[in-house]
Amino acid sequence: xxxxxxxxxxxxxxxxxxxxxxxxxxxxxxxxxxxxxxxxxxxxxxxxxxxxxxxxxxxxxxxxxxxxxxxxxxxxxxxxxxxxxxxxxxxxxxxxxxxxxxxxxxxxxxxxxxxxxxxxxxxxxxxxxxxxxxxxxxxxxxxxxxxxxxxxxxxxxxxxxxxxxxxxxxxxxxxxxxxxxxxxxxxxxxxxxxxxxxxxxxxxxxxxxxxxxxxxxxxxxxxxxxxxxxxxxxxxxxxxxxxxxxxxxxxxxxxxxxxxxxxxxxxxxxxxxxxxxxxxxxxxxxxxxxxxxxxxxxxxxxxxxxxxxxxxxxxxxxxxxxxxxxxxxxxxxxxxxxxxxxxxxxxxxxxxxxxxxxxxxxxxxxxxxxxxxxxxxxxxxxxxxxxxxxxxxxxxxxxxxxxxxxxxxxxxxxxx
RNA sequence: GUGGGCGUAGCUCAGUUGGUUAGAGCGCCAGGUUGUGGUCCUGGAGGCCGGGGGUUCGAGACCCCUCGUCCACCCCA
Numbered sequence: 001x002x003x004x005x006x007x008x009x010x011x012x013x014x015x016x017x018x019x020x021x022x023x024x025x026x027x028x029x030x031x032x033x034x035x036x037x038x039x040x041x042x043x044x045x046x047x048x049x050x051x052x053x054x055x056x057x058x059x060x061x062x063x064x065x066x067x068x069x070x071x072x073x074x075x076x077x078x079x080x081x082x083x084x085x086x087x088x089x090x091x092x093x094x095x096x097x098x099x100x101x102x103x104x105x106x107x108x109x110x111x112x113x114x115x116x117x118x119x120x121x122x123x124x125x126x127x128x129x130x131x132x133x134x135x136x137x138x139x140x141x142x143x144x145x146x147x148x149x150x151x152x153x154x155x156x157x158x159x160x161x162x163x164x165x166x167x168x169x170x171x172x173x174x175x176x177x178x179x180x181x182x183x184x185x186x187x188x189x190x191x192x193x194x195x196x197x198x199x200x201x202x203x204x205x206x207x208x209x210x211x212x213x214x215x216x217x218x219x220x221x222x223x224x225x226x227x228x229x230x231x232x233x234x235x236x237x238x239x240x241x242x243x244x245x246x247x248x249x250x251x252x253x254x255x256x257x258x259x260x261x262x263x264x265x266x267x268x269x270x271x272x273x274x275x276x277x278x279x280x281x282x283x284x285x286x287x288x289x290x291x292x293x294x295x296x297x298x299x300x301x302x303x304x305x306x307x308x309x310x311x312x313x314x315x316x317x318x319x320x321x322x323x324x325x326x327x328x329x330x331x332x333x334x335x336x337x338x339x340x341x342x343x344x345x346x347x348x349x350x351x352x353x354x355x356x357x358x359x360x361x362x363x364x365x366x367x368x369x370x371x372x373x374x375x376x377x378x379x380x381x382x383x384x385x386x387x388x389x390x391x392x393x394x395x396x397x398x399x400x401x402x403x404x405x406x407x408x409x410x411x412x413x414x415x416x
Numbered sequence: 417g418u419g420g421g422c423g424u425a426g427c428u429c430a431g432u433u434g435g436u437u438a439g440a441g442c443g444c445c446a447g448g449u450u451g452u453g454g455u456c457c458u459g460g461a462g463g464c465c466g467g468g469g470g471u472u473c474g475a476g477a478c479c480c481c482u483c484g485u486c487c488a489c490c491c492c493a
Contacts, residue, residue: 005484008485059492060491060492063417063490064491064492107493111490111492112418112491113485114487115486116492117492118493121493123493125493190489194490254492255491255492256492277493278493279493280493302493303493304492307492307493330451330453332451360450360451362446362447362451363453365452365453365454366452366454368453369453370454378451380451381451382451390451390452392452392453394453395453395454397454399452
């Protein structure tokens with residue numbers, strides 16, 4: 001057994017999976033950059049206070065933060081998500097609005113790991129600040145939907161809800177608190193605990209005994225302002241205009257405290273594990289203000305890399321891309337010919353690998369096979385004497401002699 | 417944080433009611449084939465049986481603790 005392993009909830013992403021991750025990020029970048037979103041790279045840690053603004057009923061902040069004191073005595077925390085950082089960056093740099101950015105990178109939450117849930121986990125996402133227009137809500141959702149399609153996913157469902165503005169949300173929360181308190185004796189112990197922290201989140205309970213009471217709970221739409229209701233209706237009709245199907249779920253309450261008005265979630269119906277939510281987002285109109293900036297509306301989403309890739313596995317789509325080299329050079333003379341030729345191949349736009357330690361031709365051919373290269377170039381004493389190279393297309397069982405000076409042209413033909 | 421399953425070779429896993437030097441398949445290395453991989457044959461390397469303590473003449477197996485991992489809850493991506 002090795003002396004060291006990765007820390008709990010972390011892991012090494014090795015090939016070929018690592019290539020898939022990179023491809024995932026590239027597909028995402030292409031999708032959102034087509035809509036004018038610019039790449040932002042916020043730091044991975046911030047002053048703890050930045051994240052505390054996410055709200056004291058947000059467990060991500062209260063229970064799961066990776067925080068520590070640095071050598072300068074600052075109390076900092078690894079980011080549990082990136083929306084807060086983006087809003088902090090907005091306040092710090094005051095860019096012209098609308099400010100549309102996208103990000104990709106790891107977040108950290110101190111949780112008990114299980115499938116689809118890690119302590120270091122990657123998300124990609126977008127944030128758009130400074131615009132209140134319902135068309136923006138629909139654009140943001142449409143981009144997520146486009147991205148899923150680009151990956152090849154077909155079994156992703158969109159749930160959508162509105163939580164009303166800040167005042168509506170609070171009024172609704174109080175209403176729910178009253179309702180659930182009345183039925184407290186029938187609730188599970190877990191839900192009772194949730195009730196004292198954040199009544200909205202009781203709606204999220206998956207426990208069977210709670211379901212009946214949740215079903216009878218008042219819906220947000222009964223206590224929502226006209227303005228919020230109009231906004232929501234506008235978002236829905238903008239989605240309809242793009243033929244994006246959705247399910248209105250008036251029990252959809254998301255875990256982060258800052259959500260206002262439009263909230264949405266993407267669920268993979270191809271997954272049957274506990275974690276079928278592969279992405280989610282919504283409006284967070286008060287967050288910039290909470291971070292000391294001007295009142296600024298904002299909306300965005302975050303998609304989990306792992307869970308989305310699990311969904312891809314379940315649907316059998318988006319395989320890892322090929323990263324094999326074009327050519328494998330076998331040198332049975334002394335290794336210098338492979339050394340020179342590989343270098344020249346790479347300089348001329350071919351990818352090339354070789355064997356080391358002057359092993360037997362058999363061993364080198366085995367390495368060539370394993371490398372996945374489409375062509376083996378073999379150099380032995382005959383080839384050196386005649387300034388030629390033996391070119392062997394792997395898998396063909398055939399090979400032929402090529403003059404050393406013609407090798408690049410010949411490879412271009414063979415590899416095209 | 418709570419509950420349960422599982423930790424044996426690089427990987428996937430056998431290992432009988434506790435009984436000598438712990439096995440298989442795959443992978444890896446070498447040879448069969450002094451210039452040839454992907455098939456085949458032969459051989460080889462590689463294990464503090466997750467760690468610590470205990471029971472026993474004797475523990476990979478049983479007990480306790482601990483760490484890791486998986487699953488569910490919680491929470492969320």
